[in-house]
Amino acid sequence: MIRIEARAPMRRGSATGPGLRRARALALPTLWGGAAVAYKLACPLAQQNGFGARIVTSAVFFAVGTGLIVHVRRALVRELRQVRKVAGAAQSALLRPPPARLDGLRVAAAQLSADRSAAIGGDLYEAIATEHGVRVVMGDVRGHGLAALATAAAVLGSFREAVHDEPDLGRVLRRLERALARHLRERARAEHLSAGQGPENPVAEEFVTVLLLEIRRDGELRALSCGHPWPYLLGGHGVEPLADAEPLPPLGPFPLPRDVDPLCGQLLAGESLVLYTDGAEDARDAQGRFFSLPGALAEAARDHPVSAQSILRTVLTSLHRHISGTPADDIALLVLCDDRDEARLSLSQGAGPGGADRQPPRHSRPTA
Incomplete structure (x- = not known):
C-alpha cells in the first residue's frame, strides 16, 4: 500500500x-x-x-x-x-450527541468512562431517523478505554449505513455481525495472529453485546438483543423491563441463528424507554451494594413533567451519589420519550394489540 x-x-x-x-x-x-x-x-x-x-x-x-x-x-x-x-475529538466523532428531538421522540444520552486517562469507553449508542422508523442501537464492547475504540467504531459505522439500506431489523443485525467479523480478522492480521489459535488469541475473545430497536411513527416497536439487557419501560404500569425473553448470544463468539425474529410490541404516547449498558446496574458503592437502576427510574417517573432530560439527570445524579467516584466499568444511558400528539394517544387507547385493555405480556415474538 x-x-x-x-x-x-x-x-x-x-x-x-x-x-x-x-x-x-x-x-x-x-x-x-x-x-x-x-x-x-x-x-x-x-x-x-x-x-x-x-x-x-x-x-x-x-x-x-x-x-x-x-x-x-x-x-x-x-x-x-x-x-x-x-x-x-475522537469521542465526539464516534458517539455523536443525539438530537434533542427525533421524529416525535425526545432523546437524551450520556456516557461515563471507567478509564481515568481518557473520555473514551467501550460503550456505543446511536439513534437515527429512517424511512423505516427511528432505529436505535446500544452496545457494549468487551473491555474499555482506547482498546475498545476501534471495535466500537466498526460496529457503529456499519449500523449507520445498514439502518438506511435494510428494511428488516434482522438484516441490520446481520450487517453488524459481518462488520465485526471483518474488523476482527483485519485486527488479527495486523497483529500477526491467527484467528484459530483458541483462547490464547485475544481477538478470539472479543465480543460485543448489541440491542437494536425500531420505533415506527404509529408506535409499533421491534427489538432485538444479542446478549444485551432489555431496556426499561416507563409508563402507566410503572417501571418494568421491556421483555423477559432470553436474548441471542453476543456478537463475536458464535454465529447468529438462521432465523432472527424481533420482539414486537407497542410504544404508547407518553411512555419512555431507557437503554443502558450493564455497567449501570453493576455499579457498586463503598459497601459493595449494587446500584438500583429501577429505583432511580421510579424516582425519575415521579417528576412532572417527565422528559428525556429529566430522566437522564435524575439517574446520573443517583448514580454519582451511589458510586462517589469513577465507575468500575463504562456506563452508557440513552432515554427515548414518546411525546407524539394526543390523537395517536387516543387511538392507541382503543381495543386491540396496542390498546389500554391489552393483557401482559406487553411484547412478544411473532408467531408463524
Missing part, C-alpha cells in the same frame, strides 16, 4: 517546523545545564571546600534541577492536554 501524506508548505522564516520545535524545547534545559557547568568550572566559589561555599553550590544545583523538573512537567502537561483533546 502506498501512503501519501500531504503537508502544508512552511513559510520562509516560520518557526513551526518539527526541527525548530525540537530545538526550542531543548533550549531551556541546555541553558540550565550550561549555567550549572559554567558555575562549577569558572566560579571561584565553587572551587572552595568551606561550609558556606558548599551551601551555595548545593543551592545552585538544586535550582538547576528544580528548573529542569518544572520544564519537563510543563512539557508533559501540554502533551497530556493535547492527547485528551484528540481523545475528546
Whole structure:
C-alpha cells in the first residue's frame, strides 16, 4: 500500500517546523545545564571546600534541577492536554450527541468512562431517523478505554449505513455481525495472529453485546438483543423491563441463528424507554451494594413533567451519589420519550394489540 501524506508548505522564516520545535524545547534545559557547568568550572566559589561555599553550590544545583523538573512537567502537561483533546475529538466523532428531538421522540444520552486517562469507553449508542422508523442501537464492547475504540467504531459505522439500506431489523443485525467479523480478522492480521489459535488469541475473545430497536411513527416497536439487557419501560404500569425473553448470544463468539425474529410490541404516547449498558446496574458503592437502576427510574417517573432530560439527570445524579467516584466499568444511558400528539394517544387507547385493555405480556415474538 502506498501512503501519501500531504503537508502544508512552511513559510520562509516560520518557526513551526518539527526541527525548530525540537530545538526550542531543548533550549531551556541546555541553558540550565550550561549555567550549572559554567558555575562549577569558572566560579571561584565553587572551587572552595568551606561550609558556606558548599551551601551555595548545593543551592545552585538544586535550582538547576528544580528548573529542569518544572520544564519537563510543563512539557508533559501540554502533551497530556493535547492527547485528551484528540481523545475528546475522537469521542465526539464516534458517539455523536443525539438530537434533542427525533421524529416525535425526545432523546437524551450520556456516557461515563471507567478509564481515568481518557473520555473514551467501550460503550456505543446511536439513534437515527429512517424511512423505516427511528432505529436505535446500544452496545457494549468487551473491555474499555482506547482498546475498545476501534471495535466500537466498526460496529457503529456499519449500523449507520445498514439502518438506511435494510428494511428488516434482522438484516441490520446481520450487517453488524459481518462488520465485526471483518474488523476482527483485519485486527488479527495486523497483529500477526491467527484467528484459530483458541483462547490464547485475544481477538478470539472479543465480543460485543448489541440491542437494536425500531420505533415506527404509529408506535409499533421491534427489538432485538444479542446478549444485551432489555431496556426499561416507563409508563402507566410503572417501571418494568421491556421483555423477559432470553436474548441471542453476543456478537463475536458464535454465529447468529438462521432465523432472527424481533420482539414486537407497542410504544404508547407518553411512555419512555431507557437503554443502558450493564455497567449501570453493576455499579457498586463503598459497601459493595449494587446500584438500583429501577429505583432511580421510579424516582425519575415521579417528576412532572417527565422528559428525556429529566430522566437522564435524575439517574446520573443517583448514580454519582451511589458510586462517589469513577465507575468500575463504562456506563452508557440513552432515554427515548414518546411525546407524539394526543390523537395517536387516543387511538392507541382503543381495543386491540396496542390498546389500554391489552393483557401482559406487553411484547412478544411473532408467531408463524
